[in-house]
Amino acid sequence: MVEIFTIGFTKKTARKFFGLLRESGATRLVDVRLNNVSQLAGFAKRDDLEFFLMELCGMGYTHLPTLAPTQAMLDDLKKRKGDWETYEDSFLGLMRARHIQAALDPTVLDNSVLLCSEEKPHHCHRRLVAEYLAGHWSDVHITHLV
Secondary structure: OEEEEEEEOOOOOHHHHHHHHHHHOOOEEEEOOOOOOOHHHHHHOHHHHHHHHHHHHOOEEEEOHHHOOOHHHHHHHHOOOOOHHHHHHHHHHHHHHHOHHHHOOHHHHOOEEEEEOOOOHHHOHHHHHHHHHHHHOOOEEEEEOO
């Protein structure tokens, strides 16, 4: 079985965020954000996050931008106030075009946490990634850490 967790950092304190990660028992955080160095990310900026993960949780860090949407998709959704269904269709098409199910070895994501910024998974691409892979790989279990 491939165990995939997901988490977002928005509206979480560092205590809550790292506590959820530690409690999950996951061994790696996979950053699926396109932009992971923004000052707005606070404790979740790439270099700080990698340090905190190892020090506080004993977890590794990997950035996989191939699991992120394009900047144009993000702009359409956020800046141009696009609708979720259009974004979801576009992102699913992008994952198909990238053949992520074949490009990734399931063992790379086993016992890993997919990270993006959204607070909850219902309108977040980390959920779409996990569900897409579950539809292509056998025996995938998804847990959203909220």
